[in-house]
Amino acid sequence: MLTGLRLENIALIERLELAFSEGFTVLTGETGAGKSILLDALDALLGGAQGSQGARLLRRGAVRGRIEASFRLAPPLLEWLERQELEAEEGELLLSRDWRLQDGRLTSRHRLNGLVVSRTQVLDLRPLLLDLTVQGQTQQLARPGQQRRWLDRFAGEGTATALAATRAAWRRWRQQADALERALADRERSALERARQEELLADLEAGGLEDPQERQRLQAEQDRLAHGVRLQEGVMTLLGRLVEGAEGAPSVLDHLAACDQELQTMAGLDAGVADLQGACADALARLQDLSRDLDRYGALLESDPESLALLQERMARLKALERRHGQELPELIALRDRLRQALGEGGSEAALAGLQAAEAAARQERDRANALLSRARSAAARTLEDQLMEALRPMGLAAVRFAVELSPAEPGEEGADAVRFLFSANPGQPLAPLAEVASGGEMSRFLLALKTCLAAADPHVTLLFDEIDTGVSGRVSGAMAQLLRRLAERRQVFCVTHQPLVAAAAHHHFRVSKSVVAGHTHTRVSHLRDTAERQAELAELAGGDTGEAHSYAASLLGSGNPLAAASTDPAASHPGPFEQPQQQHGDGGGEQHRQQLGRPQGRQLQNAADAGDRQQQQPEPQAEAGHGRGDGAAAIPVQPHQAAAGEQQQGEHQTAA
Template identity: 60%
Template sequence: MLTGLLLQNIALIESLELEFSSGFTVLTGETGAGKSILLDALDAVLGGAQGASGVRLLRAGSDRARIEAAFQLSPALEQWLIGAEFDPEEELLISREWKRQEGDRFSSRCRLNGSTVNRQQLLELRPLLIDLTVQGQIQLLSRAGQQRLWLDRLGGSSLAEVKAQVADAWTDWRVAADALIALEQEQQRFEQERAEQEQQLEQLQAADLEDPDEQQRLEHEQDRLVHGVRLLEGLALLFGRLRDGADQGPSLQDHFSASIQELQAMAQLDGSLEPLRDQALDLGAGVDALLRSLDQYGLALESDPDHLERIQDRLSVLKRLQRRYGLDLAGLILRRDDLLHRLGAEGFAADLARLHQDENDRRQSRDQANAALHRERSNAAEALEASLLELLPPMGLANMRFKVDLTPCDPADHGADAVQFLFSANPGQPMAPLTEVASGGEMSRFLLALKTTLAAVDGSSTLLFDEIDAGVSGRVSGAMADLLQTLARQRQVFCVTHQPLVAAVADHHFRVSKHVEDGVTHSRVSRLRDTQERRQELADLAGGNQADAYAASLLDQRTA
């Protein structure tokens, strides 16, 4: 529920702060006074009026402008806030502020309870807050899928649950179908290039590829052999110092042997030296093991002088294949195995058979889900037809006929139904698409009846009607007033109107007027709290010689 609205430097309004209550609220005033500005402001603060259209809302000459709307929290709002990682507070406060940058360029920023919020988030949140309807809303009715969306809303939670299953089933089928199409296209390309594929397989098999790490291992071995002379020199130096001795001097091994003998003799005299003697023995054994390993390494360096040439030849084969096919060694092995499979006796047959079966199974699941959704929509269509056939006749459409036409269409994530509202206002006229045959006044009444029907089954958003009663007779406007009054028992309702019959039944009445001060036009919004003020405004709306008496009778009927 909308509880407050603040405007600063918006259109003809310099500064305005309003508080609202539940029930039915009307805004009246002369044409051009700025009644629709309030609805435009709500649209702008909730993600509408982008770019130049947003700047046009600003009061001429202003460097800053601000709109702030306060809403009472509902369970659906709290759930959305938690899901979007906003902390729910006592009320929901959404603001939008414009600030002049350079010249005529303005920046715009939106906030939710003080935290920055983006337009996409506001558009997701908007249906939970307001539902705006304007007179002759043919564009919305003509929008692709809009009539289907309204019908689905009427279906409630049971239809929504089936619709979610349809979306999942369609996604599963789409993935399976795309996989099948991709493999069929691959098979077609493969058959066109079969001779080339067979040549590839022959080359890859001839290369005897088995180990994806072979190249790395061979390159390490190559480096070792290429540096063989330097490695042999290093071995000789190590043996000279560790075992043979340098310049006829004792080696490290000789020094260790003498040191161990001395420690053994000392340990016989002092037992506390035995751990040190053991450490020396371990070190000596370690030196011996090191020398044996170096001997083995030296033998490997000196054996098979043709080994380096064989390694280099093998590396040349591997690198040539990698350049030709643009794959590393592991990729070449996978490519060979894939070619073996594709060019084998079964080729693509096994994979195609599996994907065909998977696609068929998914398609059947998709079609079953679509059939279940069609049944739910048929039930919702019957309910909508019954409701509109009850609500519309009292509004001057006694002979109207209405039908929800469900026809098959290509399956999608929303099902396989094309939804179209068919309408006839007069006897003898065939039913035709609503958007093609309904007049502006008929469209207004239809939208009001539709929103009344939807309000009974979903959501808690505030309903706003902008001159939806324009172009209708007094008798029809009275029926529309009764319907708006009934609707306001379930939802908060706002209506911009010129009809005294509609304004008279409202719970709250605001008058929008304009005046000129120092050559500048200003709009003022006043709440009409007493009967005299309301009677005068109703008389102004009615006009004519008997306007005062007529206005008084309307208020008397309301209080009766």
């Protein structure tokens, strides 16, 4: 329940503070006075007025603006706060939004109980606080899925459970379907791509690639073979010179043996040559040993030119593979292994079959959940049809027909139903989509009847109607007034109206007016607490300051109306904490007011409303409105509702722009 609203530098309003109570509250006043500003402010507070809309909302010439509202906590709000890990303060939720204009750029910030929150959080919270309905709301009706969402809200907890199960089943199926689609896409690659991969694999397979270090091993073997030939050639050259000689000529050993023979002869002639002969004999023996060693070394050397040629051919092939594919041997081996796996048949087909089975099972589960949800929606649709027509018939639509059409739709997270509201206001007129055939007045009545039917699903949400009774006759507006009054028995209802019959049915009545003083526009919001004030305003709505209009207004209120008796309550004569008018007195006054807005005034409003609740428990006699003229003569049953202390404390608030 909305307990308080504070505005600063919003549209035509410089400063304003209001306290609200339970029941049915109306706002009246001449066109352009600013009645809808209050509803626009609440819309902006709860996540609306983005971009240029926010710039238009800020009062001209102001660089800062603020909207603050206090709400009485209800169980759904407490659950939401718990999910968001936010704390509730003394049974109250205080929501604010501040705007700041700096360097031509407008920014805003939301706070909840003093803590900064995101706009996404506020939009998530909004349906738990307020439901705003405007006249001719055809755009909302045409919004995809809106009529289905209304049906689900009406259906209540049973459908909510089925819807949650449907969403969970849909997500599981979507996950399996995505996995299957990816697998099928992998298998069904283009024939050209598969052929390219097969050709690449064949090339790599033909290369006989096994050892990532094969090139290094072949290089070492090639070096060994190549040096072996050269060494063998050297051994042969040395042996040829030492032992064999060239072309039959004596070898080195032959010459040295001849030298040794000659020295032996000389030593026989001269004993002094014996040492020389010994040295020559020793040299000859050493060369003979060397020749034998060279022969043995040559025998150990392997000379295989064919092996070397094959080895060099293999190395050239490996180099060609690396150059052709731009990768080294280890990377080519890894690529070949990946291609073998990708182009293999057995494993991939088995995996694909498993994915297909999992998707089919998830699809069956999804379809079962959709069927259960469709049955729940169908049952709720029949009930909604009956209740809505029952609510519409007293509002000048005696021959109305209404049907909720459910047709199969592509399965989605919200089920597999397309929902359309079909409407016929006149006999002989076929049922047709509501948004296409309903007039503005018919749409207003339909939306009011719909919100009445939805009320049971959201008993804690405050309903706001902006001129929803525009374009209807007096008799119809009387029926709408009765419906609004009944709707307010279990919830808080606000209505901006120009209809005296609707205004007379309210528990609380605020008048919005404006005036221009010294070139400045002043907006005044007055809480009409006594019968005389209300009668004067109803007379103005009925046609002006005439005797006939005043008589008509008096007949609407009647002496038995508890609202007329509210002004006699002793508490009404004493101003409350919000009775003092807010006026601007230079910059100091504005700063003082900003400090006041920062105080926990919302809790004072809450306490005032609680005091009103205690007063409402006092028994009141049943009252009934009198009769007026023409269509306006329809009787409006008025339920007992004592004025709350919060509204008794509410004074007039003058604002300047």
